[in-house]
Amino acid sequence: MEVFVAARPQVVPVQAPAGPSGLAGSRPQRGNAALTGALAAVAAGVAGASARRRGTITAAAKCRGARIARKAWRAYRNCHGGEHLSPERKRQLEAICEKIATPGKGITATDEGPGTIGDRFAKVGVENTEEHRRVYRQMLYETPGVNNYLSAAILDPETLHQKDDEGVLFPRALEQRGIICGVKPHLKVYELPGALGDTVMQGLDSLAMRLREYKEAGAKFAKWRSPLQISRYSPTKAAIEANMRDLARFALICQEEGLVPMVEPDIIMKGDHDLETAVAVNVEVQTNLYKAMLEHGVYMEGALLKTNLVNPGLSCDTEYMVEEIAVANLMTLRRVTPVAIKGVNFLSGGQSLEQAAARLNALNKVKQVKGSCPWNLSFSWSWALQAPLLRLCEGKGGKLPLKEMSELYLKELAIASAAAQGKYEERESSLR
Amino acid sequence: MPLAHGGLPSILPADVMAELKETATKLCAPGKGFLAADESAGPWLRAGHAEAAKIPDVIENRAAYRSLCFSTPGLSEHISGVILHWETLFQDDGLGKAMVDIIQGNGMIAGIKVDKGYNKKGMWGTLVGPLGHPEVATVGLDDLQDRCKKAYEKGARFAKWRNVLQLDPAKGLPSDLAIADTVHTLARYASICQSEGLVPIVEPEIVPNGNHDIFYCAQMTEKVLAAQFKALADHHIYLEGAVLKPNMVKNGLAGPKAYPETIATLTCQTLLRTVPPAVPGIFFLSGETALNEDNEEEATINLSTMNKLFSGKLPWHLSFSYGKALQKTCVVTWLGKDENKEAAQKALLNRAKANSQAVFGKYQKGSCASVGTDGNVMQAAGPY
Numbered sequence: 057m058e059v060f061v062a063a064r065p066q067v068v069p070v071q072a073p074a075g076p077s078g079l080a081g082s083r084p085q086r087g088n089a090a091l092t093g094a095l096a097a098v099a100a101g102v103a104g105a106s107a108r109r110r111g112t113i114t115a116a117a118k119c120r121g122a123r124i125a126r127k128a129w130r131a132y133r134n135c136h137g138g139e140h141l142s143p144e145r146k147r148q149l150e151a152i153c154e155k156i157a158t159p160g161k162g163i164t165a166t167d168e169g170p171g172t173i174g175d176r177f178a179k180v181g182v183e184n185t186e187e188h189r190r191v192y193r194q195m196l197y198e199t200p201g202v203n204n205y206l207s208a209a210i211l212d213p214e215t216l217h218q219k220d221d222e223g224v225l226f227p228r229a230l231e232q233r234g235i236i237c238g239v240k241p242h243l244k245v246y247e248l249p250g251a252l253g254d255t256v257m258q259g260l261d262s263l264a265m266r267l268r269e270y271k272e273a274g275a276k277f278a279k280w281r282s283p284l285q286i287s288r289y290s291p292t293k294a295a296i297e298a299n300m301r302d303l304a305r306f307a308l309i310c311q312e313e314g315l316v317p318m319v320e321p322d323i324i325m326k327g328d329h330d331l332e333t334a335v336a337v338n339v340e341v342q343t344n345l346y347k348a349m350l351e352h353g354v355y356m357e358g359a360l361l362k363t364n365l366v367n368p369g370l371s372c373d374t375e376y377m378v379e380e381i382a383v384a385n386l387m388t389l390r391r392v393t394p395v396a397i398k399g400v401n402f403l404s405g406g407q408s409l410e411q412a413a414a415r416l417n418a419l420n421k422v423k424q425v426k427g428s429c430p431w432n433l434s435f436s437w438s439w440a441l442q443a444p445l446l447r448l449c450e451g452k453g454g455k456l457p458l459k460e461m462s463e464l465y466l467k468e469l470a471i472a473s474a475a476a477q478g479k480y481e482e483r484e485s486s487l488r
Numbered sequence: 489m490p491l492a493h494g495g496l497p498s499i500l501p502a503d504v505m506a507e508l509k510e511t512a513t514k515l516c517a518p519g520k521g522f523l524a525a526d527e528s529a530g531p532w533l534r535a536g537h538a539e540a541a542k543i544p545d546v547i548e549n550r551a552a553y554r555s556l557c558f559s560t561p562g563l564s565e566h567i568s569g570v571i572l573h574w575e576t577l578f579q580d581d582g583l584g585k586a587m588v589d590i591i592q593g594n595g596m597i598a599g600i601k602v603d604k605g606y607n608k609k610g611m612w613g614t615l616v617g618p619l620g621h622p623e624v625a626t627v628g629l630d631d632l633q634d635r636c637k638k639a640y641e642k643g644a645r646f647a648k649w650r651n652v653l654q655l656d657p658a659k660g661l662p663s664d665l666a667i668a669d670t671v672h673t674l675a676r677y678a679s680i681c682q683s684e685g686l687v688p689i690v691e692p693e694i695v696p697n698g699n700h701d702i703f704y705c706a707q708m709t710e711k712v713l714a715a716q717f718k719a720l721a722d723h724h725i726y727l728e729g730a731v732l733k734p735n736m737v738k739n740g741l742a743g744p745k746a747y748p749e750t751i752a753t754l755t756c757q758t759l760l761r762t763v764p765p766a767v768p769g770i771f772f773l774s775g776e777t778a779l780n781e782d783n784e785e786e787a788t789i790n791l792s793t794m795n796k797l798f799s800g801k802l803p804w805h806l807s808f809s810y811g812k813a814l815q816k817t818c819v820v821t822w823l824g825k826d827e828n829k830e831a832a833q834k835a836l837l838n839r840a841k842a843n844s845q846a847v848f849g850k851y852q853k854g855s856c857a858s859v860g861t862d863g864n865v866m867q868a869a870g871p872y
Contacts (some may be wrong), residue, residue: 118820124658124659124660136707137761185719219707332496343717343718343722344718347714347718349713351714387496387766390764390765391496392721392764393729393764393765394761394762394763394764395761395763395764395765395802396757396760428803430765430801430803475716
């Protein structure tokens with residue numbers, strides 16, 4: 057709504073009076089005459105005051121004035137909430153977020169690089185050729201009816217430049233079907249030396265330039281995944297802070313290049329930790345994330361979250377009911393997530409479709425009962441959707457049974473969409 | 489059942505957590521807010537009215553004035569909780585009835601201010617701000633555990649602690665040091681309160697003194713609240729059993745004046761970016777206003793504008809915790825005279841009702857009689 061984002065008026069700066077002064081309604085840029093003048097006046101005033109006491113303007117007094125002026129700049133530029141973005145840019149980012157966060161719709165995550173998808177193909181005897189990757193993804197985007205369940209798709213950079221059978225580039229083909237195209241920029245995982253398993257993701261350095269290319273190719277949002285693992289030694293505070301800071305910087309760069317950032321802190325399911333431990337670590341990670349984002353000046357209303365469901369570790373002995381996990385997730389979300397973020401899309405992280413759908417469904421059901429959950433809670437699934445499709449390839453002599461896969465995929469998406477609304481009836485699972 | 493609180497590690501016994509949640513729910517009842525009656529000196533001295541300032545600040549007068557307020561018939565329709573000064577918690581009225589009993593008997597919950605203010609000498613190395621002193625640190629943690637226990641035994645069920653931050657863009661206030669100290673202190677206080685069954689009101693007040701514009705205030709409020717909720721998470725505060733008392737995002741008293749819609753929009757934008765929905769209620773302080781402003785009306789209008797513009801979009805109860813802004817007309821009607829008692833109570837009830845309407849976004853400007861800007865005097869700002 058127009059009145060919601062009150063932008064600082066872009067007016068001619070009011071001349072600041074001599075002496076300590078505020079920022080008189082203007083939007084200070086680097087080298088803004090009024091602000092520089094005001095701060096210089098402060099510095100001079102400080103220097104002058106101590107000089108008047110001592111009778112001379114010493115170098116020390118000048119330095120102190122300059123230090124104060126520097127403090128002012130530093131404090132002022134921190135936590136500026138996307139102030140550097142134009143109102144139009146902010147509206148564009150918000151509009152994309154709103155579309156992605158459409159109730160009942162979710163994301164198909166198809167951003168596996170050629171290597172990763174190659175592994176998946178190899179397991180079911182399919183050769184990893186560019187053509188195979190192309191037709192497989194085409195099925196994922198263009199199966200008739202998927203656009204009823206999908207608000208967005210995340211692509212690997214290779215796929216951004218591939219075309220469908222009609223010769224239409226995939227980003228365009230998705231756009232034609234009302235599915236927003238996103239990209240996962242190339243990232244490299246790096247193990248922190250001496251950290252017993254903690255990692256950071258490398259990829260910020262050339263990010264701006266690459267995002268520009270992705271945007272030109274038709275991407276509207278970008279996703280960055282920072283995995284973390286719970287063990288006796290991890291994640292350490294240093295690793296959490298490093299990763300969350302990187303996510304914040306990623307978000308800042310995305311917005312500057314006109315793409316919505318989808319930040320993905322992923323606490324993987326490996327481990328034997330119980331649900332309470334998972335909750336505690338998730339709270340620590342996410343509070344770090346939002347504080348970093350706010351401090352970096354990320355425009356929160358133009359950013360989205362993709363994250364793991366808070367789950368007990370895969371090898372945890374305790375059995376939890378689906379409802380217990382749902383309540384833990386809802387309460388954790390409510391304890392940490394800013395309302396300004398419009399939607400949360402949960403990753404599947406190795407869960408089967410049934411498991412992921414059951415948990416997402418329970419969460420959305422609890423959301424309706426408990427209330428006060430302002431975010432759209434939906435899916436962004438890769439493995440959960442694609443594993444059953446790839447299993448259909450077994451024993452087909454290396455061919456992709458696209459028609460069969462299409463039919464199954466559509467049924468899966470219907471389940472995902474139902475789960476995103478709390479309407480999934482497990483008994484009706486008509487997958488087999 | 490280990491997951492009674494959604495998997496949150498059990499810092500406190502289950503029954504304590506249950507009580508905190510129950511108290512918080514009552515405090516956040518629809519349409520209701522707090523009467524902040526915890527002024528250190530006579531509350532009429534803070535009313536900014538020349539005649540009122542002449543009333544002698546003695547214990548009998550304070551008891552008379554406060555028992556008048558707390559026994560106002562029907563007040564509990566608009567007021568869920570009353571914040572008391574330590575003196576008042578253990579005080580009786582002129583007829584020997586305990587203040588706490590008056591409050592509870594009138595359908596409200598008693599709360600207690602537990603901070604001990606701050607030394608204006610401030611934190612060494614910080615700069616002097618618009619209040620005329622450096623950045624300060626609120627004290628009172630040392631014996632807080634004990635005092636909370638005593639307050640609970642006397643009947644208090646929630647507490648309040650106020651830290652103060654100043655804004656000065658040219659000097660970089662609030663400094664990171666002041667913010668870090670503020671959020672840490674408030675988190676420690678909240679932790680101790682909750683362990684004694686008291687719902688903590690977390691109040692990181694950014695005072696409006698200064699000539700900055702509203703945008704600077706928005707930015708700094710966002711910065712402070714972001715740090716505050718990170719600190720509360722680090723200190724394992726049970727958010728569902730705590731409430732926030734922030735300043736509204738406003739222009740500096742000597743800065744370019746912002747419209748109520750801008751105040752409402754920027755305030756809610758800031759809160760939506762920083763306050764998790766688990767917090768059941770946000771209760772604004774009224775704070776200082778300029779001499780040519782009607783403190784009571786402004787506070788009510790601003791609250792109403794917020795609830796109207798953002799109706800349905802706010803996941804927390806958005807309400808008031810007003811001292812001055814509830815009591816000024818009442819004080820000026822009372823002026824120390826017993827015969828004015830009923831009229832004074834009526835004034836208090838009316839303003840409480842107006843603020844209740846504001847919580848529903850339905851207050852009509854000017855529909856509540858107020859003494860307005862009559863008799864405003866320059867006030868030295870400070871703890872009250």
